[in-house]
Amino acid sequence: MTALKSTQLTFANYIRDPRQFPAPAAIPAERLEVYRELFFNNVRGFLDNAFPVLQSLYCPEAWLALQQQFFAQYRCHSPYFLHIAEQFVSFLQDYALRPADPVFLAELAHYEWAELYVGTKKCEQPALTLAPDKLADSPLWLSELAMLAAYQYPVQNISKDFQPNVAGAYQYFLIFRDYADEVQFVSINQASLLLLNALSEQPGQTLAALTSALAEHLAPLTPAQLHAAALPLLQQFAKQGAIVMR
Known part of the structure; x- marks a missing residue:
């Protein structure tokens, strides 16, 4: 692995989950925090807009925790809004429910995504x-x-x-x-x-x-x-x- 690739991987891992991965040594901490907020807030905004009913069922802290787990664990392959919503639905298929999660979580997410998908598909x-x-x-x-x-x-x-x-x-x-x-x-x-x-x-x-x-x-x-x-x-x-x- 080249030095550049190693730095990129370290950076990406830290952006996903700074609690589990060390920060790249060459980048100031305040800049890393700015990058992480930009990346995460974009994904968070997409999920808020795509799943309004689901969001309404959670307290803010529990919904944020679910979004953070998706951001940290799921490897998205597209940055587009519709694709992120679809990948969130895929993430929930193998997701282990927590006490704060409704038992119908995966089905309701699919239902909301289906409306979005059909409504915007070309x-x-x-x-x-x-x-x-x-x-x-x-x-x-x-x-x-x-x-x-x-x-x-x-x-x-x-x-x-x-x-x-x-x-x-x-x-x-x-x-x-x-x-x-x-x-x-x-x-x-x-x-x-x-x-x-x-x-x-x-x-x-x-x-x-x-x-x-x-x-x-x-x-x-x-x-x-x-x-x-x-x-x-x-x-x-x-x-x-x-x-x-x-």
Whole structure:
């Protein structure tokens, strides 16, 4: 390791966690403190803005401690605001809860990030509006501005006044940005989740192909019954922009 690389590593380690790592000898302490405050306060500001509901559930000291642990332990690979929020969600997947943390921490963080992600994502390919009356015979795509999610806590209702302590059955959601650029969270059942997930994994299928494949997993429902149930649902999603054609 070169002297420069060694100095950079020492500097980075100290910036992340000055309690665990020594300060670089060549840099005055007051300058190091300025650097650390700049780096940490940027990350802290990103997290405050991305997770307002989650922040509201903590006392300031506990929220700060969680932010500091993320800053010290997680190796972010991008400085962009949206990427830092996503990496915070990843950090929480393996995070050991402390007494100050709500049991739904990881799920609520994902829920808040999903709204941010869908609301700000740029569509790489232009989507064409799908006429709902043509849907039954058209190749279908799930919009690039849509995603599927499942939560065991009622994250859509969590607030300072409502904080559940026990996980329940999974609730499924289609999250998408509609034609008015508003983010929509639509509760769906397991059959609808399977249908939309199949479309996400194999885009360009027709409704007949989708329902025929799903019938194997949803017996005793027949493809015709699934088709009849799915058609009005997908027509509604097409009107809103969650289902598209290209």
